[in-house]
Amino acid sequence: MLQVRIHGRGGQGVVTAAEMLSIAAFHQGRHPQAFPSFGSERTGAPVVAFCRMDDRPIRSREPISAPDALIIQDAHLLHQVDVFQGLMPNGYVLINSNRTVHELGIESVAARLPTGRIITVPATDIALKHLGRPLPNAVLLGAFAAQTGFITLDAVIHAIHDKFKGPVADKNAAAATEAHDLLAQTAEPVKETL
Amino acid sequence: MSQDLKFYQTGTFTVGNRLLDPDQRTVQSSLARDNSLTSGHRACQGCGEALGARYAVDAAMRATKGQLIAANATGCLEVFSTPYPETSWKLPWLHSLFGNAAAVGSGIAAALKVKAQKAGLEHSATHVIAQGGDGGTTDIGFACLSGMFERNDDVLYICYDNEGYMNTGVQRSSATPPGARTATTLPLGPQPGEEFGKGKNVPLIAVAHEIPYVATASVADLHDLEAKVTKAMTIHGARYLHVFVPCPLGWGSASSDTIKLARLAHESGIFPLFEAEHGEITSVRKIRHRVPVEDYLRLQKRYAHLFGSHPRPDIVARLQAMADKNIKRFNLLEDAA
Amino acid sequence: MxxxxxxxxxxxxxxxxxxxxxxxxxxxxxxxxxxxxxxxxxxxxxxxxxxxxxxxxxxxxxxxxxxxxxxxxxxxxxxxxxxxxxxxxxxxxxxxxxxxxxxxxxxxxxxxxxxxxxxxxxxxxxxxxxxxxxxxxxxxxxxxxxxxxxxxxxxxxxxxxxxxxxxxxxxxxxxxxxxxxxxxxxxxxxxxxxxxxxxxxxxxxxxxxxxxxxxxxxxxxxxxxxxxxxxxxxxxxxxxxxxGREAGGLVRRYRCDDAETIVVALGSVVGTLEETVDALRAKGEKIGLLSIRSYRPFPLAAVRAALKDAKRVVVLEKSFSVGLGGVVSADVRMALSGLHLRGYTVVAGLGGRPITQAALTRMLAEAVADTLEPLTFLDLNHDIVNRQLAREAATRRSGPIAENLLRDVGGKSPRTETADKTEVTA
Missing domain, CATH: 3.40.50.970 (Thiamin diphosphate (ThDP)-binding fold, Pyr/PP domains)
Structure with a gap:
């Protein structure tokens, strides 16, 4: 089983990201489960959502405390919330930022993980370019596919079209593809097993 | 109202059907009336609510050709009409709770609408009334009433207003008038009875909802009451009828004075009779022989403390001022011309 | 589909x-x-x-x-x-x-x-x-x-x-x-x-x-x-x-055959409990799970039949009768009238407190050893409870309880610690 925790802020589509991730994994024939951190958060408040995926139905309903991967939709949260809590020693971290890991001041976290497991991607910039709005969630899923191999870009694009309709879906898909391709050039492709 | 004749009797309170064409006579004068609330119920002698309910429901039955369902709030009307295992109701009738008659009416109307749609009809042939006393309407049932109004649900809500919680032993409601004695507004202290500055005018609140039809009526004016019910039943959407019904038990009046008191309430201006459509007052029932409020008050023991060994003419004057305000506000006097 | x-x-x-x-x-x-x-x-x-x-x-x-x-x-x-x-x-x-x-x-x-x-x-x-x-x-x-x-x-x-x-x-x-x-x-x-x-x-x-x-x-x-x-x-x-699929019914038994310990629960926590039971079974523990799917009517006979051969019953419930203990437990006990089983009530997950496999595993180990308190509150923070009780003993105007507890919890959070440090250095 693979477990993903997504951190962001109310209004950034954190819950939608977890839902799309689950739809993508479902599209690949897996048994995913996505759920939010059940808060009454208003726009701007820190939000957490979860996604599990497995080859058999998932029975457990507890929140994810030891994630295999983290997606951080807002880098400002790095110093406000303990986003790295419980991260597996061989886990992945994907951060939405146009700064480097060094510039973000999280080398100590990077040092605990295998090389290259923390990656930043300028998802908000890419979102602004394609959507004209700072909505990084779908963009990050494209990058996440390239980074972890948990899901394919095809599946992400399918999930985007499941959640959104018309031009919004097309633009999100284009943005996700750009982020995917950006990382595919730099990151080692990984084949992760469940 | 279609008749041109104006009825005004002094010695008797029987409305003069004999002076009218048969087709203009009241529903109550007809042998074919439904007697929807039939005899044998347990209401007190001279009960204004029993009278008002029979008048209103019979008129609604005639207007809908008997295609009528009633939702009833808890209260005197419910208790006296359905002592288990008997019922006085000759139409389908549902009592649910004290505070939800309007919502139950909405539910019945919704069910009828779906049934009509399944039959390919725009409107159901069956109509819905919901009814209750002033407590069930202006207090505990107020939220459901307002909700039914604002959704414009296809229900005629009828409030039988006897100005207090009579079923539970005459306590004060938000329809209890200033100065009146109830078990919870005793004639004690500097402001005996219900205090001035409290209570609410639900007919005007209904008007403020801008629903298709609002009217006040009185058991003293049978023609007017029936005409308003009949008119209400020709309209779809939320409708409200507020009927003034004296209560001999709660008011300490003679059971033979019920109609007289209702008439004096109108003629003094203390209870104005009007109609409103979509938020606008469209008609008023004029006062033809104006009487002082004191004539109305003196017949009721609930106001006895205003006239006893320590009379309170100041309070009587304030009540007269209320009546004067109504007369001015609703333009209740006949035009001088 | x-x-x-x-x-x-x-x-x-x-x-x-x-x-x-x-x-x-x-x-x-x-x-x-x-x-x-x-x-x-x-x-x-x-x-x-x-x-x-x-x-x-x-x-x-x-x-x-x-x-x-x-x-x-x-x-x-x-x-x-x-x-x-x-x-x-x-x-x-x-x-x-x-x-x-x-x-x-x-x-x-x-x-x-x-x-x-x-x-x-x-x-x-x-x-x-x-x-x-x-x-x-x-x-x-x-x-x-x-x-x-x-x-x-x-x-x-x-x-x-x-x-x-x-x-x-x-x-x-x-x-x-x-x-x-x-x-x-x-x-x-x-x-x-x-x-x-x-x-x-x-x-x-x-x-x-x-x-x-x-x-x-x-x-x-x-x-x-x-x-x-x-x-x-x-x-x-x-x-x-x-x-073509199973759903509903009065109760559902999961690995109850030969079970010495049976956990009774209802709702979504049953899934987490299945995982926990599987893990304990893998370690040789004779443990099973009874999911109550019809709470009213309460299936007294079906519950009794499912539990009667066990040695102990742990009722895990997300409800709490203040002043007594379990709500479901009382009904389960009625189903077991006359039988001599060890019974435990575990109140868990109130107000959304996560029910984790780790906590369930710990609790069930105690149950199997019969060291569990008859009425247990899973993952209760005794520290903040005791602090509030001490506060109330010490002063009359002890203030609103919930707000006091939140302050106590907040005082231990990393975020507040960071804030405190910032204050010190500033």
Missing amino acids: ISQMEGSQAVAQSVALCRPDVICAYPISPQTHIVEGLGAMVKGGTLTPCEFLNVESEFAAMSVAIGASAAGARAYTATASQGLLYMVEAIYNASGLGLPIVMTVANRAIGAPINIWNDHSDSMSQRDCGWLQLFAESNQEAVDLHIQAFRLAEELSMPVMVCMDGFILTHAYEQIDIPTQAQVDSFLPPYEPRQVLDPAEPVSIGAMVGPEAFMEVRYIAHAKQTMALDLIPGIAADFARTF
Whole structure:
């Protein structure tokens, strides 16, 4: 089983990201489960959502405390919330930022993980370019596919079209593809097993 | 109202059907009336609510050709009409709770609408009334009433207003008038009875909802009451009828004075009779022989403390001022011309 | 069709397949997505004919359902928590009148302190009202139980609550198989009311009943729930035949054969418990799980049969009777009258406190060793409890409890520590 925790802020589509991730994994024939951190958060408040995926139905309903991967939709949260809590020693971290890991001041976290497991991607910039709005969630899923191999870009694009309709879906898909391709050039492709 | 004749009797309170064409006579004068609330119920002698309910429901039955369902709030009307295992109701009738008659009416109307749609009809042939006393309407049932109004649900809500919680032993409601004695507004202290500055005018609140039809009526004016019910039943959407019904038990009046008191309430201006459509007052029932409020008050023991060994003419004057305000506000006097 | 979707949307689709005539909606988390989904279907014309009423309160929602049901309509609403409590008078009225309304309860805690998260306090507070209560373990089961609930309600002419864990199920995305309209139509016949408001056949419904017959009317409600003990397994079996999968029934046994320890639970925590039981079984522990799917009627005989050969029973419940302990536990104990089993009540997950496999494993180890307290609160923070009790002992004006506890919890959070450090260095 693979477990993903997504951190962001109310209004950034954190819950939608977890839902799309689950739809993508479902599209690949897996048994995913996505759920939010059940808060009454208003726009701007820190939000957490979860996604599990497995080859058999998932029975457990507890929140994810030891994630295999983290997606951080807002880098400002790095110093406000303990986003790295419980991260597996061989886990992945994907951060939405146009700064480097060094510039973000999280080398100590990077040092605990295998090389290259923390990656930043300028998802908000890419979102602004394609959507004209700072909505990084779908963009990050494209990058996440390239980074972890948990899901394919095809599946992400399918999930985007499941959640959104018309031009919004097309633009999100284009943005996700750009982020995917950006990382595919730099990151080692990984084949992760469940 | 279609008749041109104006009825005004002094010695008797029987409305003069004999002076009218048969087709203009009241529903109550007809042998074919439904007697929807039939005899044998347990209401007190001279009960204004029993009278008002029979008048209103019979008129609604005639207007809908008997295609009528009633939702009833808890209260005197419910208790006296359905002592288990008997019922006085000759139409389908549902009592649910004290505070939800309007919502139950909405539910019945919704069910009828779906049934009509399944039959390919725009409107159901069956109509819905919901009814209750002033407590069930202006207090505990107020939220459901307002909700039914604002959704414009296809229900005629009828409030039988006897100005207090009579079923539970005459306590004060938000329809209890200033100065009146109830078990919870005793004639004690500097402001005996219900205090001035409290209570609410639900007919005007209904008007403020801008629903298709609002009217006040009185058991003293049978023609007017029936005409308003009949008119209400020709309209779809939320409708409200507020009927003034004296209560001999709660008011300490003679059971033979019920109609007289209702008439004096109108003629003094203390209870104005009007109609409103979509938020606008469209008609008023004029006062033809104006009487002082004191004539109305003196017949009721609930106001006895205003006239006893320590009379309170100041309070009587304030009540007269209320009546004067109504007369001015609703333009209740006949035009001088 | 199988798809990945939100539990609430799935339930909305399931309810729509049952062809409801009248739906009343008042928003309260975590039930809102269900009625939003239904509202969209009515407004969009895919669920028709159907009346969707946006009412002014939960009290009105149930009252509208009462009127609609009495007029012969198939009526549905959904609520949770404070909303359920706000409609209590009408809930009792619906069952007292014998109206087969179906209502989803997206289980949520009751305040104060206000709390939007999941536990079972809301529906448990209504266990005596005469409604049947079915509990869903998963969203698939929630979908399936709604279809069964309409049939059960209408066969008995009694209202049914389908209880599903708020947020944990309602907001979870998972694989769900939505049946076809033809399947549902073949399983659920059109509503044929036992009593109906009809001008062609006028009846009075809701008359006052005095001492001469009140007990008998109430007894009939009990008799119907007793009949439901036979009806529920029958409907579940018929459901399995029609839809090709198992759902509902009175109870479900999981690895109970030869089990010395059996955990009793209801709702979505059953899944987490299955994982825990599997892990303990792998270590050689003889442990099993009993899921109660019909809480009202309470299946005394089925529970007794499932538990009688065990040595100990652990009732894990998301409800709490203040001043006594367990709510479900009391019922389980009644089922075990005369049997000498060791019994433990574990109150867990109140107000959304996560129930983790780690905590369950720790607790069950103590249970197996018979060192568990008879009444245990899973993951209770004794530290902040004791601090508040000490505060109250020390000073009269000790202040509001919840706010004190929050301050104590906050004082230990990393965020506040960081803030404190900043203050020191600044």
